[in-house]
Amino acid sequence: xxxxxxxxxxxxxxxxxxxxxxxxxxxxxxxxxxxxxxxxxxxxxxxxxxxxxxxxxxxxxxxxxxxxxxxxxxxxxxxxxxxxxxxxxxxxxxxxxxxxxxxxxxxxxxxxxxxxxxxxxxxxxxxxxxxxxxxxxxxxxxxxxxxxxxxxxxxxxxxxxxxxxxxxxxxxxxxxxxxxxxxxxxxxxxxxxxxxxxxxxxxxxxxxxxxxxxxxxxxxxxxxxxxxxxxxxxxxxxxxxxxxxxxxxxxxxxxxxxxxxxxxxxxxxxxxxxxxxxxxxxxxxxxxxxxxxxxxxxxxxxxxxxxxxxxxxxxxxxxxxxxxxxxxxxxxxxxxxxxxx
Numbered sequence: 001x002x003x004x005x006x007x008x009x010x011x012x013x014x015x016x017x018x019x020x021x022x023x024x025x026x027x028x029x030x031x032x033x034x035x036x037x038x039x040x041x042x043x044x045x046x047x048x049x050x051x052x053x054x055x056x057x058x059x060x061x062x063x064x065x066x067x068x069x070x071x072x073x074x075x076x077x078x079x080x081x082x083x084x085x086x087x088x089x090x091x092x093x094x095x096x097x098x099x100x101x102x103x104x105x106x107x108x109x110x111x112x113x114x115x116x117x118x119x120x121x122x123x124x125x126x127x128x129x130x131x132x133x134x135x136x137x138x139x140x141x142x143x144x145x146x147x148x149x150x151x152x153x154x155x156x157x158x159x160x161x162x163x164x165x166x167x168x169x170x171x172x173x174x175x176x177x178x179x180x181x182x183x184x185x186x187x188x189x190x191x192x193x194x195x196x197x198x199x200x201x202x203x204x205x206x207x208x209x210x211x212x213x214x215x216x217x218x219x220x221x222x223x224x225x226x227x228x229x230x231x232x233x234x235x236x237x238x239x240x241x242x243x244x245x246x247x248x249x250x251x252x253x254x255x256x257x258x259x260x261x262x263x264x265x266x267x268x269x270x271x272x273x274x275x276x277x278x279x280x281x282x283x284x285x286x287x288x289x290x291x292x293x294x295x296x297x298x299x300x301x302x303x304x305x306x307x308x309x310x311x312x313x314x315x316x317x318x319x320x321x322x323x324x325x326x327x328x329x330x331x332x333x334x335x336x337x338x339x340x341x
Contacts, residue, residue, distance in 0.1 A: 001015045001016065004037055004042050005036075007036035007040060008035070010029055014033065018030050018034070055114050055305075056111075056114055057086060057087050057088060058087065058089070058111070058113045059087050059089050059113055059115050059117060059298070060089075060092065060104075060108030060109075060111070060115070060116045061078055061089050061090065062093075062094055062101055062105060062116070062118050062119065063075065063091070063092075063093060063119045064095070064119055064120075065093065066091065069244075069245075069273040069275055070244075070271045070273055074143065074290045074291070074293055074294045075091060075294060077290065077295045077297075078117060078294035078297060080294075081295040081299065085298070085302060087298075090108060090111070092104040094121055096121045097121065098121050098122070101120070101124065105132060109132060114305055115138035115139065115304065115305050116137060116139045117139075117140050117142055117297050117298070117301060118139065118142065119141070119142050122183060122186050123185070125148070126147065126148035129146075129151060133151070136308055139151045139152070139301075140152040140297045140300050140301045140304070142293060142294070143155065143293065144186065144187045145187050152301070152314070153314050154315050154317070155314070155316050155317065156288035156289070156293065156317050156318075156319055157316050157317065157318055157319050158187075158192045158195065158270075158288075159192070159195040160318070161195060161286040161288065162191065162193060162198075163195035163196075163198055164195070164286055165192075165195070165240045166200065166240050167199045167202075167203070168321055168323075169240065169327065170200075170203050172266065172327060172329045172330070173330050174237055174266065174329075174330055176208070176211065176236045176237060176238070177211065178211040178213065178226065178229060179196045179211065179212045179213070179239070179240050180213055180222060180239060180241040180242060180247070180250060181193045181213065182215070182216060182243065186217075189217070192270055193212070211229070211236055213229055217242070217246060218249075219246075219252075220249060221249060222241060222246035222247060222248060222250040222251075222253070223249035224253075226250055227253060230253060230265070231257055235259075237264070237265060237266065237330050237331070238266040238330075239266070239268070240268050241267060243270050244270060244271045244276045244283060244285055246269070247267050247268070247326075248269075248275065248283070250267055251279060261281055261326055262281065262325065262326055262328035263331070264331070266284075266326065266328055267283065268326070269283050269284070270286040271285065271290070272286065272287035272322050276324070277324070281324065281326050282325050283324055284323055284324045284325070284326045284327045286319050286321060287322045288317065288319045289317050289318075292317065293317060296315060296317070300315070
């Protein structure tokens with residue numbers, strides 16, 4: 001800093017104020033200091049600055065699968081919102097492993113991030129967060145609620161989304177609707193399946209447990225889990241897939257079995273990832289505001305950083321139906337309509 005001060009012909013104190021933004025400096029002096037820093041190749045010590053300011057301008061983000069398009073779109077909203085507030089994001093991928101998730105949370109806390117955003121894995125409980133809460137480190141959970149955890153959360157209305165998807169198929173005239181469900185102990189999947197069940201009940205349709213096929217939220221699950229269901233003697237004419245990746249896998253399976261979408265099989269997904277608009281045919285799905293979810297999570301985290309004594313907040317974002325070409329009325333109804341015409 002003394003070298004910079006000498007080159008710029010200012011005091012060391014002026015250089016310090018420019019670097020740390022601790023006091024207003026005239027435009028002319030500031031430009032001289034910045035030019036001298038560039039000429040000398042001087043870079044302030046970020047760690048030292050963070051210790052003085054008691055903040056690092058960084059946010060830690062832990063997701064189960066960074067390759068999943070849903071989490072990628074949420075992360076993009078988080079990064080854009082953070083950058084707009086002069087924060088950087090450190091992204092960690094837990095691989096849906098609880099041990100790895102807890103390790104990353106601890107590492108990020110040791111790195112003195114200003115707050116944590118977390119999409120939790122299966123099996124996590126409120127007790128796992130007590131060490132972080134004891135440090136008074138701001139934490140917001142995204143997408144997946146954690147019962148009993150006194151933390152802020154940003155979620156989508158998954159149950160309503162499951163209701164919308166199933167009701168859409170019912171209104172088309174389908175009566176035997178399969179559900180490609182996710183793990184029952186993962187909150188979003190359980191809520192979407194709940195919406196499916198409620199829609200059947202509300203419309204007076206029987207619930208056939210044999211039409212509920214459980215897997216995970218990956219392409220491979222959609223291709224393998226419903227194979228017996230779709231290749232049997234009485235395959236269902238409609239499917240609600242609890243995420244878009246499963247839906248894409250099911251479309252590929254149906255095509256491999258010689259079935260046409262939607263002439264022989266209607267499929268609705270969930271998430272509205274970008275890929276959903278480019279499947280063949282384009283996928284009817286449930287939209288949840290992924291980018292907005294990420295932005296809101298950052299907003300809540302920074303509010304928590306400034307006001308650590310706020311009571312825990314829970315924000316539930318709306319889901320909506322996106323109509324594309326993967327759904328149609330059942331064959332018998334289409335034939336009846338043609339005969340009437």
